[in-house]
Each structure stands twice: as C-alpha cells, then as structure tokens.
Amino acid sequence: DTGVSQDPRHKITKRGQNVTFRCDPISEHNRLYWYRQTLGQGPEFLTYFQNEAQLEKSRLLSDRFSAERPKGSFSTLEIQRTEQGDSAMYLCASSLDTFVAEQYFGPGTRLTVT
Amino acid sequence: AQRVTQPEKLLSVFKGAPVELKCNYSYSGSPELFWYVQYSRQRLQLLLRHISRESIKGFTADLNKGETSFHLKKPFAQEEDSAMYYCALSGMNRDDKIIFGKGTRLHILP
Numbered sequence: 001d002t003g004v005s006q007d008p009r010h011k012i013t014k015r016g017q018n019v020t021f022r023c024d025p026i027s028e029h030n031r032l033y034w035y036r037q038t039l040g041q042g043p044e045f046l047t048y049f050q051n052e053a054q055l056e057k058s059r060l061l062s063d064r065f066s067a068e069r070p071k072g073s074f075s076t077l078e079i080q081r082t083e084q085g086d087s088a089m090y091l092c093a094s095s096l097d098t099f100v101a102e103q104y105f106g107p108g109t110r111l112t113v114t
Numbered sequence: 115a116q117r118v119t120q121p122e123k124l125l126s127v128f129k130g131a132p133v134e135l136k137c138n139y140s141y142s143g144s145p146e147l148f149w150y151v152q153y154s155r156q157r158l159q160l161l162l163r164h165i166s167r168e169s170i171k172g173f174t175a176d177l178n179k180g181e182t183s184f185h186l187k188k189p190f191a192q193e194e195d196s197a198m199y200y201c202a203l204s205g206m207n208r209d210d211k212i213i214f215g216k217g218t219r220l221h222i223l224p
Contacts, residue, residue: 003157004157033211040123040216041216041217042118042200042202042214042215042216042217043158043200043212043214044214045211045212045213048211056211091158099206100146100163100165100204100206100210102160102163103160103212104159105157105158105159106157107157108157
C-alpha cells in the first residue's frame with residue numbers, strides 16, 4: 001500500500017461544469033476525510049466518513065457539493081456548476097477509527113475553474 | 115470559537131540557529147495539539163503531537179495551557195527543515211475534526 005491516492009492530480013474546468021474527484025484511502029483505514037485548501041490558508045474540513053456513513057459535513061459544503069463512499073472504500077467528491085471560488089486544492093485523508101487517530105493525507109487534487 | 119493562530123507567515127532562520135514557530139489556540143476544553151509539515155512537492159504529514167510527547171527530527175513542542183500556546187522549537191536549524199508548518203488542534207472525542215492554522219513557511223538560510 002503506497003498511502004492515500006487521489007485522482008486526478010490537476011483539473012481545469014470552465015465555470016458551470018461539473019467535476020468529480022476520487023480518493024483511495026489506506027486499505028485498513030475506515031475513516032476518510034475531505035479538506036479544501038486555498039492559497040495562504042491551512043486545510044479546511046469539508047466532510048468525513050466512517051466506513052460508508054457520512055458523519056459530518058461542514059457549512060463550507062454547499063448544496064453544489066456532494067461526497068460519497070459507497071462501499072466504505074474509495075470516496076468521490078463531486079462539485080456541480082463550478083464557480084471560480086471553488087478553485088482550490090482538495091485534500092483527502094484517512095485514518096483508523098481510534099482515539100485522535102493520525103490522519104494520513106493524499107497528494108491532493110488542484111482544481112482551477114476558469 | 116475554535117481557532118488556531120500562527121502569527122508568522124514566513125520565518126527565515128540561519129542554519130544552526132534556534133527555531134521557534136509560534137502557535138496559539140482557542141478552544142473550550144482540553145484539545146489535542148498537532149504540528150503538520152509539508153516539504154516541497156510532498157504531501158502533508160504529521161510531524162508531532164502533544165499526546166505522544168516525542169521529539170521528531172529534533173523538534174519539540176510544549177503545550178502551555180495558561181498561554182494557550184503550542185510553539186514548535188528546534189535548537190539548531192538544518193537546511194532540510196525548510197518547509198511549510200501547520201499547527202492544528204482536535205477535540206478529545208473520536209468524532210472531533212482537526213482544525214488547522216494558516217501555516218508558517220520556514221526558510222533556512224545557508
């Protein structure tokens with residue numbers, strides 16, 4: 001296992017288009033997190049999953065955003081009708097389901113909305 | 115409100131000099147504190163956490179509850195320490211998410 005992977009690494013899209021990102025966590029990790037990072041900011045929590053259940057969503061996650069983890073393994077994050085303000089690095093992390101477990105981060109997907 | 119403040123965007127330190135990256139937090143309760151690091155072209159990774167009380171790559175961090183600080187220190191900077199450093203906190207419940215600061219870029223001068 002080479003760690004958390006994300007695909008694609010870069011995505012350029014036009015405003016109004018839909019985009020979908022994929023995250024593959026470390027195989028034995030049952031928790032999966034999505035973060036967004038904009039220039040000059042630290043990662044901001046978006047949502048997280050315990051197995052296939054989405055347990056928390058940030059108010060940053062507008063109605064245009066949806067995340068799934070259908071079989072408790074990989075996850076997808078979809079953004080509908082993208083806006084220029086959605087341009088950011090989208091990070092995925094995974095962890096074991098233990099007390100304050102260490103989160104392991106993927107390389108991120110950089111989204112540019114033109 | 116839960117918040118992590120890193121007052122310095124950029125810190126330049128000469129090689130061999132001591133390093134201190136500042137971090138202050140606001141949290142109603144007893145948080146767990148972390149330092150994450152991102153080296154050039156690498157992914158974000160955990161450097162150290164308060165609960166472990168470890169020294170990693172010569173770095174240490176002490177939690178000061180009175181001053182609500184968790185500053186990162188190293189007595190002698192090395193060029194390979196140049197990176198982006200993020201202070202972060204989490205609650206002590208299993209479901210608590212991590213809140214990150216804005217980060218400090220550490221630049222080690224030769």
